[in-house]
Amino acid sequence: MSEPAISIRNLTKVYPIPFKRERVVAVHDLSLSVEPGQVYGLLGPNGSGKSTTMKILLGLVSATSGTTRIFGRDSTRVESHEEVGYLPENPYFYKFLTAGETLRFYGRLCGMGGQALRDRVHELLAVVGLEDAEHRRLGGFSKGMLQRIGLAQALIQEPRLLVLDEPTAGVDPAGSRDIRDLILQFKARGITVLLCSHLLGQVQEVCDRVGILHKGRLVCEGELDKLVAIENQTQLIFENASPELLARFEAEAAACGARLVEKSKPHAPLERFFLEVTK
Amino acid sequence: MSDSPTTLSTPAAASLARHRAFSLVRIGALAANTLLDLIRQKVFYFLIVFALVLIGCSCFMDFIRPELQFQVIKDVSLGAMSIFTWLLSVLATAMLLPKDIEDRTLYTILAKPVPRFEYLLGKLCGVLLLLAVSTVIMGAMFSVVLFAKEQFVVAGLRHELGGNPAALAEALKGVYAGTFSSALVAGIIAIYLKAAIFAALTLFISTFASSYIFTVVISVAVYLIGHLVPMARDYCLSGGGGFVAKATVAVVALLFPDLQLFNLTDDIVAGNAIPLPIFLHTCGLGFLYIAVYTCVAYFTFAKKEL
Known part of the structure; x- marks a missing residue:
């Protein structure tokens, strides 16, 4: 049996409040598993611990207790990041760099170079619809374009896991639909996606499983179809019925x-x- | 996005190199990116101010003796170089980390297989490269002005003492001795090292500072203290001050760099040679300060919650 793409076990994160004896429990004893190829939606109201969970998974924040693993590797180890692409919420990049330079920079960080990197940059710019903006500086990009370049940088090393934090925040409906289509395309290619979004309609369209966090606790988790189906009701839709x-x-x-x-x-x-x- | 969506290629993980715990390529990418970003923020505009200072001090001194003119040019130029490189190092470095955190660019970088010490080292190397380029350009501008002044004075002497070869040779010898020397290069390297120390120090402060202003203010305070350290030390060593004062000075001397060690300008202006052991000692101390501040910055940054 293959390793889960994401394995979180008994994860707890406590933030002490400076100069006070109080502390904030951001995540409490969280355990969840995401299988390879799944699109998993991590949902919850603001302050529920979604971003903290993502940050712990990416090694940006340390866990108070518990373990996080990516494809079987301890996610606090830097080498586990080879498998991960991350798009934070409302990202900004170096605005004096062009789109092409930005992607080449991220590619080099992943050990890529030469013709392979150049080809990958062109491919990704085409995928996110920015091939005409390769030589434009990011300072002149709209929010939607920044989101797209963020998605492209997350994909640069062809990761097996994508962690997307509000990928459609600030994007117009057409761009939002394109990002949704891309997520479905990733899914078709077997890329695992951990999606964090407030747009529940969109989550419903692309996710296989969802977990709902509330006050740092996982209050509900399972396959989306089973969670939202009303078992004792049936919907029939007719066309041309008199x-x-x-x-x-x-x-x-x-x-x-x-x-x-x-x-x-x-x-x-x-x-x-x-x-x-x-x- | 495109109407006919481009599909992603099949995974080509083979194009990725195996992860290395330490990679000069990643550090190089971070350094080059930092340098390019800073250059495009037009930080080199300060060179125009430097050029104006040089031109100003070389044009309005015709009323003083040539030897003194050279001294003034060297004094003003090296002083301006010292101030400009220091300012550049503090202002350019102070914004690197806070800006990356604020824009969440740091998240995307550290989410790649990039260890935190490589990130810091890459950023520092980028600033050091910027300082090196700035120092070289300022050094070149200074040399051009000094050379032009030298040629102007030489031409004047040839015209004035043309009929007396012995006196002319003696005068020219004095002029040449008062302009270019190896001590100038040593002085410029010391200026660069001082700025580099402040880049490392500012990077360290920015790993725990709450704001850009805080980082700059602390760096300026360290700059002032660093210049006062030798005075306080000499005072204590000469028997002044009580136990508390001596203990305080000892702690300050341990924590803060002795910046007077990097001030070779006075000797250069006076025409004194910089002995090689003193120069090497200064360089060694500079590298030590940079290494210590970078290590401390890493230890602070390694556990930082982002």
Whole structure:
């Protein structure tokens, strides 16, 4: 059996408050596992411990107790980062560098160089739709473009695990949809994604499993379909059904003891509507 | 993004080198990136001010004796070089770490297989490269001005003493002795070392400082204390002060660099040679300070919660 992409065991993080005897428990006895190839959504309100968990996983913050492993390797070890690409929330990069220079810089940090790095930079710029901006400085980039270059730098060394913290924050709906499509593309290629987002609709579209953190504790975890499905209800959607046909269905259902909970016309998602009118 | 999305290539992990605990390539990438970023922030504009200082002090001294003119040019130029390189080292270094943390760029760098000491070393090397380039440019500008002044004075002497070869030779000997010498190079290297020490020190302060201003203020305070250390030490060694004063001076002398050791300008202006052992001692001490401050910076940064 293969090693989990992420394995967190009994993780606790306590922040002491300076000059006070009080302390803040940011994460309390958290255990979770993300299998390779999964898209895992880590959800929770502000201050629930999501970012702290991510930072501990990336070695940016030390754990008070517990262990974190990436593909079986202790994540506090720098070499485990070879497998990880990270996009923080609202990232800013060196604004005096161009998009190409930025990606080459991150590539060199990962031990890449030469033609392989140049090819990878061009490939990633095309993937995130910034091939025309290769020689433009990041100081003139919009927030969405910065997010895209952030995604490209996270992918530079072809990691097996992507950690994305609010990847669509500040991005317009079209860009947001593109990032969602990219996440699905990563999933198709077997890349594991740990996604932290407040956009629950988007999480629902791309995630296989979710974990919900609240006040530092994992209050709920499981496969998304099972978590959100209402077991005793069924949804049928008809096309071109006449009122008579619907009345017959309702009568039949009532005769069998079923209760009609809701009858309405389905709405096109606002995102789709927005994209159509702004196309 | 593109209408027809470009798909990612198949994994090419083979293109990645095996992780090394210490990599000069990563340090080089960080240093080059730091240097490029600082250069594009137009930090070299201060060289224009330096050039104006040089031109100013060389143009408005025709009323004093040539030997004195050379002394003044050297004194002002080396003093300006010392101040400018120090300022550059403090201001450029103080913002590196806080800015990377504020912009979360540090997260993306440390999320790559980059050890924290390599990050610090790369940043420091970038600033040291910037200081080296600045020092070389200022040294070159200074040399050009000094050479031009020398040629101007020589031309004047040839015109004035052309009929008396013996007197001319004697006068020229004095002029040449008062301009370029190996001591000048030693003095410029000492200026560079002092700025480099402050780059390492400022980097150390920024690992625990709460703000950019705090880092700059502490660095300036250390600069002032560093120049007062020898005075206080000499006072105590000559029998002045009580036990508390002596203990305080001992602690200060241990913690703060003795910056007067790097001030070779007075000797250079006076035309004295810098003995090789003293120069090597100064260099050795400079490297030691840099190494100590860098190590302390690493120990502070290694456990820093980001």
